[in-house]
Amino acid sequence: MNVQIKLSVSTLHLQDCVDWVMAPETGGIDVFVGxxxxxxRGRAVxxxxxxxxxxxxxxxxxxxxxxxxxxxxxxxxxxxxxTGGLQIxxxxxxxxxxxxxxxxxxxACRYIIDTLKQTVPIWKKEIFEDGEVWVxxxx
Amino acid sequence: MKxxxxxxxxxxxxxxxxxxxxxxxxxxxxxxxKYLLEKQHPRLKKLATYMVAVNNEYALDGDTxxxxxxxxxxxxxxxx
Numbered sequence: 001m002n003v004q005i006k007l008s009v010s011t012l013h014l015q016d017c018v019d020w021v022m023a024p025e026t027g028g029i030d031v032f033v034g035x036x037x038x039x040x041r042g043r044a045v046x047x048x049x050x051x052x053x054x055x056x057x058x059x060x061x062x063x064x065x066x067x068x069x070x071x072x073x074x075x076x077x078x079x080x081x082x083t084g085g086l087q088i089x090x091x092x093x094x095x096x097x098x099x100x101x102x103x104x105x106x107x108a109c110r111y112i113i114d115t116l117k118q119t120v121p122i123w124k125k126e127i128f129e130d131g132e133v134w135v136x137x138x139x
Numbered sequence: 140m141k142x143x144x145x146x147x148x149x150x151x152x153x154x155x156x157x158x159x160x161x162x163x164x165x166x167x168x169x170x171x172x173k174y175l176l177e178k179q180h181p182r183l184k185k186l187a188t189y190m191v192a193v194n195n196e197y198a199l200d201g202d203t204x205x206x207x208x209x210x211x212x213x214x215x216x217x218x219x
Contacts, residue, residue, distance in 0.1 A: 059195055117218060123216060123217055137214055
């Protein structure tokens with residue numbers, strides 16, 4: 001088993017993710033950690049709320065991981081994503097990729113986060129002092 | 140045939156519910172469904188884009204919908 005996908009309502013743990021992809025044949029681990037930013041275009045964000053179409057989100061993340069395994073010589077891939085409410089500085093997403101050599105790990109990690117943002121059915125709502133907005137919903 | 144549609148994100152706000160029932164003719168396509176939903180909920184047309192998922196896979200406009208399919212409206216995603 002070289003792929004781990006998880007949607008979680010509770011806190012994501014970075015060290016657990018790194019430990020899971022670590023293997024004796026690994027020469028490097030590339031990790032992307034998404035964090036909740038305190039502002040969007042100068043407007044203060046109070047918190048974010050994430051909603052997922054869970055079954056499909058998991059299967060789309062699995063597809064992306066399989067594509068990355070086919071495209072680059074990487075050994076293990078982990079994708080964890082949060083749902084529910086997140087405060088500023090909390091972690092909505094962790095991607096960890098282990099490979100024998102760093103180029104493949106960097107490239108695969110970048111591909112995974114970029115593709116996740118385009119295809120995985122997860123939605124983020126920004127909560128402001130005076131309202132809320134589903135991100136990317138409108139042109 | 141009666142089809143239950145799942146809604147997420149802003150689509151849930153537009154429908155005012157997390158599921159809606161629609162009545163479709165047998166062998167209706169994704170495009171037929173979109174037309175009907177947009178007539179009942181014109182705010183759908185204001186979205187940047189939206190997709191329909193059939194049984195947890197993104198569907199094309201010409202794909203046929205069957206009675207027991209799981210159908211979901213997927214507004215622009217924004218995970219990560």
